[in-house]
Amino acid sequence: MTAAVRAPGTPDAIDVLRAHADHPSAFLAVNSDTRHHHGRRSPGLVAYLPGRRHVVQFAAPFAPGEARGPLLDEYLATLGGRRRLTAVQLRAQDVGLYAERGFTVNQIGSSYGIDLERFTLRGKALAKVRQNVSRARREGVTVTEAPAGSLDEQALDRIDRDWLRAKGRHVKQLTFLVGERGGPGRPLRRTFLARHRGAIVAYITYSPVWGERSGWLYDLTRRSPQAPTGTVELVNLTALNRFAEEGAGWLHLGLTPFAGLADAHEPSCASASLTRALRLVARHGSAVYPARTQEAFKLKWDPHTIEPEYAAFQDRVRPGAVWRLLRATGAL
Template sequence: MTAGPAAVTDREVARAVELLRAHADHPSAALALNGATHRYQGRDADGLVAYTRRGRRDVVQFAAPFAAPAERGRLLDEFLGRLASGPGAPPRLTAAQVGRADVGLYAERGFTVNQVGSTYGIDLARFTSRGKALAKVRQNVNRARRDGVTVVETDPGDPGDRRELDAIDAEWLAAKGRHVKELSFLIGERGGPAAPLRRTFLARHDGRTVGYITYSPVWGSRPGWLYDLTRRSPRAPVGTVELVNLTALGRFQEEGAPWLHLGLTPFAGLDDRHEPEGASRGMTKALRLVAEHGRLVYPARSQEAFKLKWAPHAIEPEYVAFQGGVRPVPLWHLLRTTGSI
């Protein structure tokens, strides 16, 4: 396995997509196709492991192994063995965004597992924009429409649209500050190997593109689409993002898609009921502290509020698993990987 960015070939991507279609049951599984993400394909177990390297000794895995339920433990063992086979001390593995059904895989292998946040999903068969629950969404959408915002689905390969989306990205990064860098592991991306699978809806105002949202496919028991990457110009009128998402949501409903997933919010929905046996008490306290007071560390409350105002029908805990217990350096690399610091 290489230590640098993953070298992606069309054949490798096609096989990865095939494995995800067959085995993935995680709402954010398409993130395993990001261009800078490594993908280990099983030799003895049919499936793949998505991961990135951090520092000299740390590996951060995205979700649990993507394999049939009966094969996930075997694939995890195979991957751990592969990591341990290199020269020097074996890397330490931290698995982020592990679903509840896979917590036992890591606990059985001596990992310390804690809830890290929650993921949200909308059942499109039951969704309606009417009623009190969606009042704030309707208010913002109507305001954007009065201001003249329109939404279209676009081909991200169109050169003209691509230039406009590049300009939005540049504005967004500039507004965040010169030290902010784009993440490429636990959030979506424009372009990359998964580009042909993604859909992009953009907002226009006064003849200019002022924002966009990309959506990635979701496979498994709750198939549909993942609200993936959002970018908004500082000039975009209030309600632009809500109008884009409501437009896309309506399109997905018309097409018969079962679910729209809103993705993980770290530090949100933390609850003692979700903590597995053997969870680190210190880690639990630290995560709750960030959830309550860590606006400068990560905007968990604002992200959670945005997702909750869509009245999601499913809110599920997600977990982080530390090989050998919670230690400062792996925790640091996890926070850097998730963009929390």
């Protein structure tokens, strides 16, 4: 599956995001398998994965504010009456756009962000980070940023395989809502590597973030089982300090599904049955997704913002739409 062919004169997807995106995870819209509908009458684009009956959209339309509704309407018209749309990773300001069009909208998790101007490693909140970073340094872990175009892809592939194997034979690598090492976004992505005893044992990729809280997105994380405790924290702290020195505004930690679900975040157009199901998974569904572990890692960085994110289902929540969403993200 490849990105949709652009009409002559259509702006590159990255140019559209740079101009109009105001979403911490917007860069995921240029993942290799994600297709784009470029507005014919309205500027901007819709990012999506196609399906025979259920189409999955990533985030809301990336367009100027006044064009977002018309662009969404234009895209919905292309689906006809036989395909239904599910949009995922909507922000709070997007809920009304979909509710007005009859979508059922539920909170699916929370995203986290660090204001680099206010970040400090001091204080009780960051005690665990300091402890783990010190332990990794004592074990001899070093961190460097990989120069552009010089990644040892074989070494990183090996870490990916080891990471998946350590997760268990039923675990699959998530897609669509997480980044990738290659693809169209490769030239803009940054990768920080951890080495121990001369070998690469972990890496984290960071993607650019545009909009009101511009900066970087903590994206793809992989760690060998042989990496000492604190390796990932050391990698992230090294990158965070580098970004702060460069004058970046924010480091975003991304979406954690099933985390931070709360009545206060549910819109009036939410499905009560889906709310109950999501909270059941949040409490007992570690086999589906390690939400508590992911949330705990992000909270120990003492984030300055925690925001709900949503999924919107056209008309109502259909089992086929939920199944397609799980398949699209690689959860099943």
